[in-house]
Amino acid sequence: MKMYAALKSIASYVPKNQVTNFDLEKQIDTSHEWIVERTGISSRFFASKDENTSDLAVKAGKIAIQRAGLKHQDIDMVIVATLSPDYLTMPSTACLVAAKLGIINKPAFDISTACTGFIYLLSIAKAFIESGGYNNILIIGAEKISSILDFSDRTTCVLFGDGAGAAIVGRTNEKKKSILDVHIAADGNYSNLLCTPRNTLQDQAKQFLQMKGNEVFKLAVKTLASDVENILQKNHITPQEIKYFIPHQANLRIINAVGNRLNFQDEQIVLTVQKYGNTSAASIPMAINDVYESGKLDSGDLILLDAFGGGLTWGSALVYFDGRR
Ligand code: UT7
Numbered sequence: 001m002k003m004y005a006a007l008k009s010i011a012s013y014v015p016k017n018q019v020t021n022f023d024l025e026k027q028i029d030t031s032h033e034w035i036v037e038r039t040g041i042s043s044r045f046f047a048s049k050d051e052n053t054s055d056l057a058v059k060a061g062k063i064a065i066q067r068a069g070l071k072h073q074d075i076d077m078v079i080v081a082t083l084s085p086d087y088l089t090m091p092s093t094a095c096l097v098a099a100k101l102g103i104i105n106k107p108a109f110d111i112s113t114a115c116t117g118f119i120y121l122l123s124i125a126k127a128f129i130e131s132g133g134y135n136n137i138l139i140i141g142a143e144k145i146s147s148i149l150d151f152s153d154r155t156t157c158v159l160f161g162d163g164a165g166a167a168i169v170g171r172t173n174e175k176k177k178s179i180l181d182v183h184i185a186a187d188g189n190y191s192n193l194l195c196t197p198r199n200t201l202q203d204q205a206k207q208f209l210q211m212k213g214n215e216v217f218k219l220a221v222k223t224l225a226s227d228v229e230n231i232l233q234k235n236h237i238t239p240q241e242i243k244y245f246i247p248h249q250a251n252l253r254i255i256n257a258v259g260n261r262l263n264f265q266d267e268q269i270v271l272t273v274q275k276y277g278n279t280s281a282a283s284i285p286m287a288i289n290d291v292y293e294s295g296k297l298d299s300g301d302l303i304l305l306d307a308f309g310g311g312l313t314w315g316s317a318l319v320y321f322d323g324r325r
Contacts, residue, residue, distance in 0.1 A: 004178035005129035006322040007122075008136070008170040010297075011063035012289035013056050014163050014276070015047040021158070030154045040252025044161025044277030046146040052086045053164075054096040057142035060166035060285075061101055064138065067323065068168040072101050075168075076134040078108040079124060081117025081141045081281035083196075083209075083310065084148055085110060097140065114194070115248050115309025116184065117141045117281025118165065122305075122317050123182040125169035140166040141281030148196055150208035159250070160209070161277035165285020170322075176300060177322040183231050184315035190219065194310040220254050220308040224316075225261045228306050231316045232262075239264055241302060244291060248307035249273035249283040258306065280309065288321075297321055 020043045021032035035041050047056060057080055065072060078101075080094040087093075094108040113120040121139040128134045142164035149157045172178055194211045224247070232239065239245075239262045247255050249272050259269045272287045279286055284305055291297045299322055306316040 005126035006172035009068035013059035056164035060164040064166035116313040119315035243301040
């Protein structure tokens with residue numbers, strides 16, 4: 001019998017400290033009106049001083065394991081996507097997360113694909129599961145982006161937030177319960193548009209995130225619209241068959257531009273950017289979890305995901321949710 005990879009559970013963790021645009025107005029030259037008009041964002045959450053990316057990831061990961069009806073002993077692999085790891089080079093955040101969850105003697109590694117992190121995670125986990133050697137893989141997008149924000153740069157610091165989203169990728173025999181298709185891509189020619197410019201050739205620490213927002217915006221709209229159209233066409237699926245379009249939450253205008261191109265109805269488009277801001281690799285699983293926790297995501301629902309971010313990287317995925325209540 002054919003075996004497919006499936007999204008078995010979803011979970012998230014949101015730090016306690018909610019920071020509104022009005023809070024930021026007191027610190028930098030910006031306004032609630034500007035931020036809402038250009039991005040849709042009203043607030044974001046920042047982790048506390050003693051909370052690191054791995055701590056956020058562990059909290060989401062624990063719930064994802066439990067919601068899949070599993071124990072930590074059942075997890076065969078841990079993969080974390082993050083652009084704000086606990087340590088600059090090593091150990092990987094995934095190794096720290098696995099240890100904190102009691103998962104040892106199993107592979108654990110990070111991937112660096114910025115905001116496209118969760119789509120890449122799905123693609124990697126699907127390949128490992130469908131190769132036959134693994135049963136349950138814990139994937140986590142987790143970010144403490146506040147630790148790499150330059151709070152004197154109003155063009156970036158108002159956009160991002162912290163958080164974590166986790167999922168279990170397991171097995172199913174039913175195609176209509178599977179991670180149907182994932183497409184991932186990158187073009188490093190645009191690496192300077194969104195980066196933390198310190199590299200190993202430089203002595204001067206330039207660790208903060210920088211972005212040429214306007215250029216990224218235009219590329220994101222153009223690339224995502226055709227990427228999403230392609231994955232639907234390739235799988236002979238119409239936008240009407242999609243229960244929810246759950247895109248990376250960077251900017252309301254990008255989401256609406258792509259959503260309108262495909263004629264999605266408002267109730268199909270999941271929006272969390274207003275509350276959480278852009279949480280990079282965590283944004284898609286956090287958004288899926290919000291729908292799940294609102295009781296509106298059922299087993300067998302078909303969801304369409306897309307993301308675009310630093311690298312540049314991008315991708316899309318068609319997933320039948322296979323989680324339980
Ligand atoms: O998640 C990874 C992918 N990331 C994205 O997809 C983000 C893509 N980019 C964007 O979302 C948008 O480009 C931004 C929200 C970052 C910026 O919006 P924009 O409409 O492209 O604005 P802009 O950069 O063209 O700036 C317009 C004006 C500028 O002033 P002048 O030069 O016209 O006088 C900026 O200085 O807005 C000014 N500005 C601000 N004003 C108040 C920039 N940031 C702020 C701010 N508050 N925080």
